[in-house]
Amino acid sequence: METKKIAFLGTAEQEAELLAAIDDMRNLPGALMPVMQKAQEIYGYLPIEVQEIISDAMDVPIEKIYGIATFYAQFNLEPKGKHQISVCLGTACYVKGSQLIFDEISKQLGIGEGGCTDDRNFSLSSCRCVGACGLAPVMLVDDDVYSQMTPGRVEEVLAKYA
Amino acid sequence: MDTITLKIDGIEVTVPKGSTVLEAAHAAAVKIPTLCFLKEINEIGACRMCLVEIKGSPKLAAACVFPAADGMEVFTSTPRILANRKKTLELILSNHRKECLSCVRSGNCELQKLCREYGIEDENYYAGANPEFRIDDSAAHMVRDNSKCILCRRCVAACTVSQGIGCIGANERGFDTNIGSVFDLPLAETSCIHCGQCITACPVGAIYEKDSVDDVFAAIHDPSKHVLVQVAPAVRAGLAEEFGKPVGTDAQGKMAAAMRRLGFDKVFDTLFSADLTIMEEATEFLDRVKNGGTLPLITSCSPGWIKFCETYYPDMIPNLSTCKSPQGMFGAVAKSYYAEKEGIDPKDIVMVSIMPCTAKKFEYQRPEMNVNGLRDNDYVLTTREFGRMIKLAGLDWDMLPEEDFDLPLGLGTGAAVIFGATGGVMEAALRTAVEVLTGEELPNVDFEDVRGLKDIRTATYEVAGLTVRVAVTSGLANARKLLDMVKAGELEVDFIEVMACPGGCVNGGGQPQVHASVRNFVDIRAERAKVLYALDQGNAIRKSHENPAIKEIYETYLGEPGSHLAHKLLHTEYTPRKINGNWD
Incomplete structure (x- = not known):
């Protein structure tokens, strides 16, 4: 699937909120899914930039995050419009x-x-x-x-x- | 040991407690077919080829993961089972691009073999969607064609479990499931380190190396070119498998004969430059120890490991030996020392390198891998491509004589031949470093502590008042464990050997693909390593510094190990890389 690239508009505040959430959750068993849900709550969707933040902060391969994001219908790879x-x-x-x-x-x-x-x-x-x-x-x-x-x-x- | 006794197709068999039905059947000399199962790394029971009947159970069980139990009665080939497996194959075929005449795996495809064994009459019995996939040939070493992928996930397991990388995985779901990278990015933009373990794990032709056979034939038949070939230690431990010989067959002599008959102008051996590597690396190690350089020193022969270190441990780049790999050193010497000695213009030399490795296809294209402005090497072939060349040229493997390599760059020691197995570089370096330090002959050149397949091996040697602590590992998931221990201060060592592929180059990504039906029961790493250790034992010279061709190149050309010229030709530099964000 070719996805069109829509400019990422994430802010430093959003990133700080996500990183804080990751710090809270990182030691839970199976933390990745709730972290992804939290990220979607913060950003509304999971573009590559957000997946990268999760991958770097949690030391999980970014492909694993993408695999989960494309498996479950609850995750969006594209933003919601106005x-x-x-x-x-x-x-x-x-x-x-x-x-x-x-x-x-x-x-x-x-x-x-x-x-x-x-x-x-x-x-x-x-x-x-x-x-x-x-x-x-x-x-x-x-x-x-x-x-x-x-x-x-x-x-x-x-x-x-x- | 606790054992259990069960019946496989009416035959009683006793196996260790904890065995699977598949293992119990193997012990009873019954082969149950598998596709997705790879012992220890991909035990997912997904493909349903190994279904068996178990007395008292209405459901069929996946033998690869189903625990055998005391008193169990298993039936592996009832009409119900056979019909089931046939249907499974037909369903796999319904979504598989069947170009079996031209496929690189034709004749060595696990799916093709099972279809023949199970008597598939109509490969188009079910018409699937057969979606079009973009062929990904972005990476330096390989091509992925998902239209042939059967979703067994063996490549994903090799990348994720063995290598700890995970740059590929299963994306989407249901019929849309496909193996790829994040956001379907080309592999070249991911953190792939080109090890090719995915290629050797693939049961079909969905992943294969980029093929340079035609280019090499063209070079050989270009009269204006002087075409040299070097061949890595581990190739001789695998090549014969391309001709149907058992795992663990020594191909050294026939290999040399084959290269000569293919028309290479000189048949040389990477063993020469492996010895050269030891001279440089042992010198570098002793220099770092005596002069307070960065320790632990880590070996740099394995280009997959190098890219992994650059990507995942860029802070440890100063620990890497600056030595080029033996492949790089060989090309540099061929286009300088050899060219001058023979009076050949280095521009007319075509350097072909035959490797058990796909990462070498990436390495030789690195910008710093050059000699006086020329590429060190011009083509890199895998063991598999070499096998294809021999078949294409019509050489009869069984009739080939055993021959020697050409001098002087075809001369190598026992220390060099073991470079192909995990622990080999360390052992070779120790043989030289100890004699340099003590000035005395080693009573025993066998450093058994660093051999074998344990994930991480450590040893400490007291040499001439110096304590040398070494560690050896292979497979990048293991390397990660070792490096994290070193970084955390849990393990203090002076010298580390890392090889990217589990077991070392003998199990490299360019080696012959061994069917899972063999791999799951024979440790191909150990069997191939035995070939190299036997060649080491049989070599009259077992220490790199005693190689007369090595002595000559230092006396007449390079000067001392670590000299200015040696640095220019034989050493290199590294580039820090990122895991993510290479797509920006």
């Missing part, structure tokens, strides 16, 4: 064509599942049912629900948040 788009691919929305909505958004923004635009304005993910099957197909931008979506309406919806 606006988080979520397209329902649950059964009802899916049979009403929500994959086409997802694909159209993906095409217009140039990002895939879990991706974030270069300007960090949008990130995209899919979800499984938002409990609004009667309105299928459904997409969300942050807390706004867009019902009975069509690929043709994608541009107009995104424009509201641009």
